Amino acid sequence: AAARAGELRLVARSGRLLQRSLDIADILPMFAVELSDELDLDGIAISRVSSGGELVTAFAFGALLHLPRDPASIPAPRADVDPGEELTLTLLRGDRVIGALTVRAGKSGLGRGRTEALQAVSELLAAALANARIYQEEQAVVGRLRELDRMKTTFLGSVSHELRTTVTAIKGFAQLLTRPGLDIAEADRTDYLQRIDRNANSLAVLVDDLLDFASLERQSLAVTPQAVNLSHLLPDVVKQTSSIMANHSVSTAIEPGIVAVADTSAVERIVFNLLTNAAKYTPPGTEVVVALSRRGPKAVLTVTDRGPGIPASEQTQIFDRFYRVDNVATRAARGVGIGLALVRELVGLLNGTVVCEDTPGGGTRFVVELTLVDTDPTAPPSRTQLQPT
Numbered sequence: 172a173a174a175r176a177g178e179l180r181l182v183a184r185s186g187r188l189l190q191r192s193l194d195i196a197d198i199l200p201m202f203a204v205e206l207s208d209e210l211d212l213d214g215i216a217i218s219r220v221s222s223g224g225e226l227v228t229a230f231a232f233g234a235l236l237h238l239p240r241d242p243a244s245i246p247a248p249r250a251d252v253d254p255g256e257e258l259t260l261t262l263l264r265g266d267r268v269i270g271a272l273t274v275r276a277g278k279s280g281l282g283r284g285r286t287e288a289l290q291a292v293s294e295l296l297a298a299a300l301a302n303a304r305i306y307q308e309e310q311a312v313v314g315r316l317r318e319l320d321r322m323k324t325t326f327l328g329s330v331s332h333e334l335r336t337t338v339t340a341i342k343g344f345a346q347l348l349t350r351p352g353l354d355i356a357e358a359d360r361t362d363y364l365q366r367i368d369r370n371a372n373s374l375a376v377l378v379d380d381l382l383d384f385a386s387l388e389r390q391s392l393a394v395t396p397q398a399v400n401l402s403h404l405l406p407d408v409v410k411q412t413s414s415i416m417a418n419h420s421v422s423t424a425i426e427p428g429i430v431a432v433a434d435t436s437a438v439e440r441i442v443f444n445l446l447t448n449a450a451k452y453t454p455p456g457t458e459v460v461v462a463l464s465r466r467g468p469k470a471v472l473t474v475t476d477r478g479p480g481i482p483a484s485e486q487t488q489i490f491d492r493f494y495r496v497d498n499v500a501t502r503a504a505r506g507v508g509i510g511l512a513l514v515r516e517l518v519g520l521l522n523g524t525v526v527c528e529d530t531p532g533g534g535t536r537f538v539v540e541l542t543l544v545d546t547d548p549t550a551p552p553s554r555t556q557l558q559p560t
């Protein structure tokens with residue numbers, strides 16, 4: 172009766188202990204010591220199932236144990252454990268294994284009563300581990316939402332700033348030109364009109380970005396993937412950006428006959444955004460190269476510049492919505508941080524990939540990969556349905 176009472180006390184105490192904190196790393200050591208003292212154990216280990224489905228040790232104490240790696244390999248528990256023998260109990264949530272509790276019996280071994288108490292304790296431990304995991308996941312979501320909220324606030328600030336500067340410039344020059352009795356040189360009049368035009372163009376780009384961004388938020392950006400002759404399309408797109416790229420020397424290296432799964436307006440948008448960035452973030456007079464080639468089953472489109480480059484640690488983040496690198500070039504340029512998010516989304520809709528990398532001589536290279544279309548007339552019908560545009 173005394174042994175039974177001791178076992179019940181252990182279960183009750185373990186339950187209280189495991190509820191003390193949602194940070195499981197805080198309580199596992201106390202729990203292990205408590206269990207090991209009460210049951211006279213030589214060693215104890217608690218493991219959790221990793222995302223890869225393997226058991227990994229979360230905490231271990233005392234003698235080194237033979238821990239199973241595969242949750243499915245844990246044998247059914249025994250009622251009696253001899254001195255020095257090990258026992259592993261699976262930790263279950265519903266019928267899913269979420270971890271394991273392994274103990275090595277001390278000098279007196281573990282009789283039926285003690286293994287039953289261990290079983291009850293392992294159920295409490297399973298509940299504590301599951302709650303801790305839910306808590307951790309919630310904390311990660313809260314962190315992500317906070318970051319998104321912060322970025323949205325920055326985004327609103329940038330958009331308001333963009334709108335104010337461009338509208339003020341347009342209004343200012345328009346008012347100047349319509350002042351009664353205005354007497355200015357023809358060259359100045361042309362300059363003011365050109366400034367109005369440039370600012371109106373910036374406004375139009377911003378409005379397009381915002382509209383696309385709204386579609387991106389609603390996940391309703393539409394593309395129609397079909398066979399597109401990129402070798403024909405790219406020179407046209409580059410030509411369309413000539414006014415934006417007026418201060419740069421743009422060259423192309425385009426292999427002929429490259430047909431890929433794409434969408435004409437999506438490719439125009441992708442290249443337009445990459446070239447606008449090259450124009451914004453690299454010094455005037457520097458070189459920008461647009462290249463297109465084949466690599467295995469892929470069409471590889473690159474835009475390479477000789478600007479300041481993007482730190483390696485930020486080469487992935489720049490594709491996140493609202494993300495802008497915190498440097499002089501970015502602070503000096505207009506932008507709200509959604510151009511590359513749009514690029515990634517459009518490329519993704521075409522089942523392609525886009526990455527940013529350093530170029531050997533300094534500068535940035537954006538690499539877009541799209542799937543080549545097999546133009547072989549004997550190719551299977553699913554491929555030949557794609558008609559070159």
Ligand code: ADP
Pocket residue numbers: 448449452453476478479480481489494495496497501505506507508509510511512535
């Ligand atoms: P925006 O240009 O509106 O800021 P983007 O999403 O197009 O937004 O770009 C995100 C950030 O990536 C930019 O703010 C800039 O810091 C950086 N960036 C993009 N392209 C280049 C480039 N070619 N060279 C250097 N930095 C770049």
